Amino acid sequence: MADVDGAGIIYYGSPLRWSETLFGDWLEQLGHPISTMLASGEATPVVNLGVTYRSMLRLDDHCRLQLAPAAVTTNSFTLRCSIWGPRTDQTAVDVLVTHAYVTYRRLDPTDAPRVEKRALPSWLANALDASGTNKEEGDHL
Numbered sequence: 021m022a023d024v025d026g027a028g029i030i031y032y033g034s035p036l037r038w039s040e041t042l043f044g045d046w047l048e049q050l051g052h053p054i055s056t057m058l059a060s061g062e063a064t065p066v067v068n069l070g071v072t073y074r075s076m077l078r079l080d081d082h083c084r085l086q087l088a089p090a091a092v093t094t095n096s097f098t099l100r101c102s103i104w105g106p107r108t109d110q111t112a113v114d115v116l117v118t119h120a121y122v123t124y125r126r127l128d129p130t131d132a133p134r135v136e137k138r139a140l141p142s143w144l145a146n147a148l149d150a151s152g153t154n155k156e157e158g159d160h161l
Contacts, residue, residue, distance in 0.1 A: 021079070030077035030113075036069075039101035039115040042087040050147050061123050063135075067096065068118035075112045077105045083112070089148045095137045096120045097148055 023034040044054055057063060077083060083103050090100040098118040105112040121140045124133040140148070 024079045028079040030081075032071070032073070035071060035101065035103055035113045035115050038085055038103065039087070039099070039117055042085060042101055043099060043117070046087060050143065052143065061125050062141075063122050063124060064119040065122060066117055067120045068098075068116075070116045072114045073112070074110060074114070075105060075108055077103070077112050081105050089151050090116060091118075092140070092145070092148050094139050097140065097144075 023031055025031050047054055047057070083105055085104075086102045088100050088102070089097060091098040096118055098116055101115040101117070102111045103113040103115070104110075120137055121144065122135050122137050124135045126133050
């Protein structure tokens with residue numbers, strides 16, 4: 021019920037939550053859970069987002085989800101979360117999320133953190149490359 025609106029149709033924000041859950045699980049499988057990254061002053065903030073809804077998903081639909089890299093730059097990466105529903109072989113929803121890789125630190129506990137974009141660390145770049153990506157040049161932060 022939490023994934024649909026009052027009409028029993030998928031709530032527009034649900035695929036974003038699903039994508040975020042897959043991303044967090046993937047980082048944990050790589051040995052770099054988000055909590056550990058944040059504790060060490062690393063983060064992957066979202067800098068761009070797009071969602072395409074191709075067909076309707078409804079209450080009680082069983083969906084298949086896949087997370088895969090779509091593009092990688094020196095200091096950012098885009099992940100595609102593809103979601104298939106039960107009634108078609110085409111994706112019902114595609115979520116594209118671009119993350120920057122940054123480090124941050126607080127000079128004073130009362131100040132906003134100082135955020136600096138960085139090159140992707142080797143563990144992240146290698147994991148994205150192993151998954152297959154379309155390489156692009158450029159920055160996103």
